[in-house]
Amino acid sequence: MNQSDFIKVISPFKDRVFRLAKRLLVSTEEAEDATQEVLVKLWNNKNKLEAYSSVEALAMTMTKNYCLDQLKSKRATEMRIVHSNYTDRQPGLQQQTEDRDSWQWVEKIIEKLPEQQKLILQMRDIEQYEFEEIAKIMDMNETAVRVALSRARKALREELTKTHSYGIKSN
Amino acid sequence: MELKAIEKLLDRYFEAETSTAEEKELRTYFSSPNVAPHLEHYKSLFGYISQAGSQQFEKSIPLKTKRHYAAWISIAASVVLLFGMFTFFNTQQPSQEDLGTYDDPEVAFRETQKALNMLSQNVNVGVGSMHYIGEYEKTRKTIFKK
Numbered sequence: 410m411n412q413s414d415f416i417k418v419i420s421p422f423k424d425r426v427f428r429l430a431k432r433l434l435v436s437t438e439e440a441e442d443a444t445q446e447v448l449v450k451l452w453n454n455k456n457k458l459e460a461y462s463s464v465e466a467l468a469m470t471m472t473k474n475y476c477l478d479q480l481k482s483k484r485a486t487e488m489r490i491v492h493s494n495y496t497d498r499q500p501g502l503q504q505q506t507e508d509r510d511s512w513q514w515v516e517k518i519i520e521k522l523p524e525q526q527k528l529i530l531q532m533r534d535i536e537q538y539e540f541e542e543i544a545k546i547m548d549m550n551e552t553a554v555r556v557a558l559s560r561a562r563k564a565l566r567e568e569l570t571k572t573h574s575y576g577i578k579s580n
Numbered sequence: 581m582e583l584k585a586i587e588k589l590l591d592r593y594f595e596a597e598t599s600t601a602e603e604k605e606l607r608t609y610f611s612s613p614n615v616a617p618h619l620e621h622y623k624s625l626f627g628y629i630s631q632a633g634s635q636q637f638e639k640s641i642p643l644k645t646k647r648h649y650a651a652w653i654s655i656a657a658s659v660v661l662l663f664g665m666f667t668f669f670n671t672q673q674p675s676q677e678d679l680g681t682y683d684d685p686e687v688a689f690r691e692t693q694k695a696l697n698m699l700s701q702n703v704n705v706g707v708g709s710m711h712y713i714g715e716y717e718k719t720r721k722t723i724f725k726k
Contacts, residue, residue, distance in 0.1 A: 412643055419641075427637035441639045448641050511624030512631065535633045537600050559596035565625060566594060573621035 410455045418458070419448060422465040425536050426472045432531040433476040433524060443479065447471045469546045473528055480524070518568040526561035533558055583616055590622070 410418075426447055431440035447468060451458065461467045519527060528547065532538045544551045586609055592598045593606060609615070610626035682688035 415643070416641075423641075424636045428633065428635055431635070441637065444637050445639060445642060449643070452641075452643050508624070508627060512628040515624055515628035516632075533596075534603070534629045537603070537633075539600065555596040559594060562594045562596065566622075569621050569625055 410458070415452055415455055418464055419451065419468070422468055423448065425465070426468050428535065429469060429472050429528070429531055430476050432519070432527050432535075433473075434479060435520065439479070443472065443475055447475055463542075463545075466542060466546050469532070470548075473546065477524060514572055515565070515569070518565055518572075521568075522561055522564060526557050526564070529554055529558050530561045530565075534562075586616075586619070590619070 423444065427440055427444045430443035430447075431437060434440050434443060450471060451464070451468060458464055458467075519530065522530065525547070529543055532543050532546065533540075538546075540551045540554050543549075543554050547554060549557075586606070589598060589602055589606055593603065598606070607626050607630050610619075610623050611630060615623055682691060
């Protein structure tokens, strides 16, 4: 396998690896480093890749493990919180800033979730993986994945409802 | 899509029972401008989910080829070394072969005679020692007569 073959194999999922890393590490720089690390690891083991049924699932598992290790290590304390630059949208500036604001709320709420729920939510809702794939990557059974996902979504709903009705309704 | 169907889908979404196709339906519904007012607060959730997947990894991938370099450098070094040794010994050879010449034929003749004399004297030393062997043979013959 030469470099261009390798690039062909990884290009469909390298952005997903990056986004998953960013979900866990929050900072863009940290996520970029993590992505590079994972891709270099894959490159160094390029001769063994054919043995895996899905290189993408392997890459996602590696990313998950690498990021969790990073969070455990001391480096996690140096982490910076950088928010993503949201893509340009048609609506007017007012609407745009409002959207951004509400998206940032969602992002902040997701940040508060436990790591496992973050991972599953990212893979299901943002990357649209099937439960089977997530179960494989997370090394869990499908029911457990569903339960964790349901918890994550419900936690999001609760927080969002709270923020939405803040100052309007008394809880 | 009907509001009731959306509400049902939402319920199943929060129970994590929806399929990816159904979740896509939800995302398209919430990205449309006419979202029911009581579902307004989910708009940001699905809006975020839809745009969060567009972020890309832009940094280059440092694929190492250092190991290859090391191999090539060692090959180049050995070639240079061999070539160096080759040229070194090639330039050294002529000075060793140069044993000197005589311009005057008479002197050359004398020198040659001297050299040959020295050689024959040394050969004669060897021949002289052969006499001992002859003597030895003679005594052996006198003792072991057949």
